[in-house]
Amino acid sequence: MRSFIASALLSVLAATAHAAPSNTTQATASDSSCREVTIPVTVSVPRFIINTTIANDWDAVTLALNLTQRDVNTTADPLPISGKTSGPVNSTYQIGATVCGSGGPTLVLTHGIIESKLYWRPNFPGSLKYSFVDAAVAQGYSVLSYDRIGVASSAGTVDPLTDAQFQVETAVLSALTQYARNSMGATQVALIGHSYGSYISAAAASDVEASGAIDAVVLTGFSGTVQYFAPFVAGAALRVARTQNATRWGNLASSYLMSADRFALAYVYFAGDFNRTVADWTFEVEAEPFALGELPSLLDTPVAFDQVTAPVLVLQGRHDVSACGGDCVGLLNATAALFTSSKGVQTVDDLPAGHDLNLHEVAPQAFQMVFDFLKAQGV
Ligand SMILES: *[C@@H]1O[C@H](CO)[C@@H](O)[C@H](O)[C@H]1NC(C)=O
Ligand SMILES: *[C@@H]1O[C@H](CO)[C@@H](O)[C@H](O)[C@H]1NC(C)=O
Ligand SMILES: *[C@@H]1O[C@H](CO)[C@@H](O)[C@H](O)[C@H]1NC(C)=O
Ligand SMILES: *[C@@H]1O[C@H](CO)[C@@H](O)[C@H](O)[C@H]1NC(C)=O
Ligand SMILES: *[C@@H]1O[C@H](CO)[C@@H](O)[C@H](O)[C@H]1NC(C)=O
Ligand SMILES: *[C@@H]1O[C@H](CO)[C@@H](O)[C@H](O)[C@H]1NC(C)=O
Ligand SMILES: *[C@@H]1O[C@H](CO)[C@@H](O)[C@H](O)[C@H]1NC(C)=O
Ligand SMILES: *[C@@H]1O[C@H](CO)[C@@H](O)[C@H](O)[C@H]1NC(C)=O
Helix, strand or coil: CHHHHHHHHHCCCECCCCCCCCCHHHHHHHCCCEEEEEEEEEEEECCEEECCCCCCHHHHHHHHHHHHCCCCCCCCCCCCEEEECCCCEEEEEEEEEEEECCCEEEEEEECCCCECHHHHCCCCCCCHHHCHHHHHHHCCCEEEEECCCCCHHHCCCCCCCCCCCHHHHHHHHHHHHHHHHHHCCEEEEEEEEECHHHHHHHHHHCCHHHHCCCCEEEEECCCCCCCCHHHHHHHCCEEEHHHHCHHHHCCCCCCEEEECCHHHHHHHHCCECCCHHHHHHHHHHHCCCEECCHHHHHHCCCCCHHHCCCCEEEEEECCCHHHHCCCCCCCHHHHHCCCCCCCCEEEEEEECECCCHHHCCCHHHHHHHHHHHHHHCCC
């Protein structure tokens, strides 16, 4: 359980509403087939009772110390969870999504923390090479990319303690896979995750009853271990989002957190071969706050990696801080070993990138590796 937290926190991604591309070349690939939609999703799952809260930046600093200190795994320093609700809690969320294509093989994309769905489809001039969505559409896939609950177009009135929890977000993804089949005409469904979104994707794929049969899983910003959680949590320099930028986040509760500045975000998300202008855009536009409840709920949820039967690709930037402590080479054999029921696991541990793989120079080659993997699985 604890072992999942590191990667989860590490690989957070979020996105804001998709802006119109100003580059006409960029607009051709998928604008014709992509549209912004709102999908109501009802979930019914138990909730953790989180017994801490963040009122100000002093609390945010204390949280970071609590989650990174040496004895974090001991009962003397337990997770800020005092129990679980006695039964399922029902909620309906309005999910903001980008939907492209019209059925057939469909890719469902889940971003990480301190990220948004813009991760999968950047909106700055000249960003086409970084757009996984456009690359996928160009290869004939349909795509469903969404903001996780509490983020950007899915912010709504999501409570950062009682709603924004790992098992709730997994149930949301399961519901979206059903939406892909029933409303988009998907004939096959592949789950593609980044960071926290990779944990969610693996958890949804492990639950065939809720998600239906999943045809392939691609995990990025992920190694399946929480071992490198501390440099991520400390390095991200977490602050209360609403006081970081009242214009953007003044309506969010104080338990939504954001990185202090672009350099803190760059430390956890960028390394190797990247363009600093793209890292600037990531901080200024793509990055969105995450909710306090997301961390302890992930740490306290055992993800059944051993029940994922779909083929799995783990695709890593070598220099990923949160997943690998800055060097993934040699670490992913242990990751592959988690998926004991998978039809086949492939790993790539050495792309010249940090955690935000899609936003590095190697993105086009990384995307092609994903499509080659999917096609080899018949997706
Ligand atoms: C906490 O436990 C996890 C899983 O057992 C382990 O990977 C991690 O290294 C431990 N962390 C510390 C600080 O001991
Ligand atoms: C950090 O841990 C201390 C000691 O358990 C606790 O009193 C405090 O509420 C925690 N703070 C946060 C923000 O989790
Ligand atoms: C939260 O609840 C747990 C379990 O009851 C307890 O051990 C822990 O000290 C509590 N933490 C805080 C910050 O109140
Ligand atoms: C939650 O929804 C289920 C159906 O999905 C229903 O059977 C149940 O009564 C609901 N619970 C509450 C507390 O509303
Ligand atoms: C538009 O994007 C394409 C592909 O990235 C690039 O080749 C071209 O130079 C860009 N044009 C402008 C005006 O930015
Ligand atoms: C806050 O966000 C707005 C809107 O994105 C932006 O124009 C402004 O520069 C930001 N302010 C700071 C202090 O970052
Ligand atoms: C970095 O990205 C910016 C924005 O897309 C672009 O104008 C610039 O040419 C890029 N620099 C390099 C060296 O690729
Ligand atoms: C990982 O597995 C590959 C192929 O099975 C093997 O060549 C390599 O030595 C392994 N690396 C480690 C660190 O165990």
